[in-house]
Amino acid sequence: MISPNDLKFENQLDAAEKLLEILPKNELINGDYVIICSSLESVVLADKVATGLGLSYELLFSEQITAPNNPECEVGMVSETEEIVVNEELIKAFNITLDFIYGEAHRKYEEKILKNVYKYRKGKLLWDLKGKNILLIDEGCETGTTALTSIKTLINLEVKSIVYATPLMPLSLVSYLNTLVDSIFCVRKIANFVDVDFYYKNKIDQAPETIMSILEESPYYLPLQK
Structure with a gap:
């Protein structure tokens, strides 16, 4: 029997590494995907995934x-x-x-x-995503509201396809979200889900200054690319 501790990640970077292991890298890279980070809380994870894939990313605020x-x-x-x-x-x-x-x-x-x-984003509008293939990154899906809001927004922006990727989510949400996106990649689908923070042992600081530093130093964050 798997204990709750066995389901935990050390931090967001550990979760990103494990997510990268299951993502179809060649398909994403050759398919000219753009990564969408679903929240400020997901920046640490999304930046690591973007670096691992060599893909640009954008933030979607909600x-x-x-x-x-x-x-x-x-x-x-x-x-x-x-x-x-x-x-x-x-x-x-x-x-x-x-x-x-x-x-x-x-x-x-x-x-x-x-x-x-x-x-x-220095006041810039959301990058034009019409006709783009999207890799939507979420540090963890709890109620599904953030994922649903992001998916609805992307669909109305007329993207071509959406791949949803997250380290963890409740098993009960998988089939429903699968009807809204082209595919889902999730490291741990958990039957008796607690909450997202529970599954991270030592979360990396996500203070505004930390997030800003990551975005400013990343060569993959679209709004600040030279």
Whole structure:
């Protein structure tokens, strides 16, 4: 029987190495793929994968939409193209109106997403992804909301294909996400999933200055390429 500790990665770099072992490298490199990093939390992992494959990457910004008076309860997410994904069950359970969702989505876009665009992309718009093959990198899939928001955004940007890659995800989400993307590569599909952080023993610091340093020093981060 596998113990929970056997499912853990040392850190994001260890997870990236193990993810690189299962990715179809030749197909990705020869297929002219662009890596999309699904969040700031995934930059350490995505940069390592980009370096291992020699592929350029871009950040896709999104923010949680939380329930009224309960900032710990995520009821949806909005991306930088203002695509919105919501948890229908929670919205109905808490009697949350669509007006509230759209209002919060726009507020998060104005207050947080645009701020990140200026900070980490020097104000540049998301790179033109129409017709591109995409490798979507996520440091871990927990509820699937970030993945769904990213996938919905990419589809509406008219990308050619999407390969979703993550070190770990709940087994229960695999079949559903498989219907939305061309293929999934996951190191550990876990039946009794706890949360993403649980499966990293010693996570590398992800403070804004650390992330900025990685992006500025990387030859693969598209917005800052010379």
